[in-house]
Amino acid sequence: MKKIISEQAFLLILVSTIIIMTNILGYSMPIRDSILGVGVLAIIALMGLIINKIMSRFIKLPAMMYVSLLGLLLASPVSPVSELVIGTTSNVAFLAPTTALGAFAGISLGKDIKDFAKMSWKLVILTIFVITGTFLGSVTIAHVVLKLTGAI
Incomplete structure (x- = not known):
């Protein structure tokens, strides 16, 4: 330890x-x-x-x-x-x-560049989905909080 x-x-x-x-x-x-x-x-x-x-x-x-x-x-x-x-x-x-x-x-x-190269286009698609999902989730939460607090 x-x-x-x-x-x-x-x-x-x-x-x-x-x-x-x-x-x-x-x-x-x-x-x-x-x-x-x-x-x-x-x-x-x-x-x-x-x-x-x-x-x-x-x-x-x-x-x-x-x-x-x-x-x-x-x-x-x-x-x-x-x-x-x-x-x-x-x-x-x-x-x-x-x-x-x-x-x-x-x-x-x-x-790990060799392993990264093997993933090729699959990683790009996965990255797009992750970034889009994170953005939409953040926007949704922010919108709800701003609505509840009366800021918008």
Whole structure:
């Protein structure tokens, strides 16, 4: 367990460094605010990964679920640390992590390029359906919420 946690922590530090640099250079955010905000996000991610490791003995669910749920709980109004979480993470540009994510996705795709080439046109059709479905679902939810709140 210690080995896995230390590996995850190392990867989070690496990704956090890239996000901090992107946040500072690309979005002109103050260094201190960037480090604090990304640090809080990294701690939430590490805690979610630890919870996933513990819970995987009982039920197999994606680690992202635990990380997202933990982040939502810590930022919710009922949480005693919500002001700290929201205050520090609001200083991280929303698009800053996408740079690191894109780089890692590119590296991952490059590693499996032969398998990717075998999928050919099927992947393009699947991608179109996924993007269309996601867009229509988001639009529908947004429309319903805006109608219920009286914004439209």
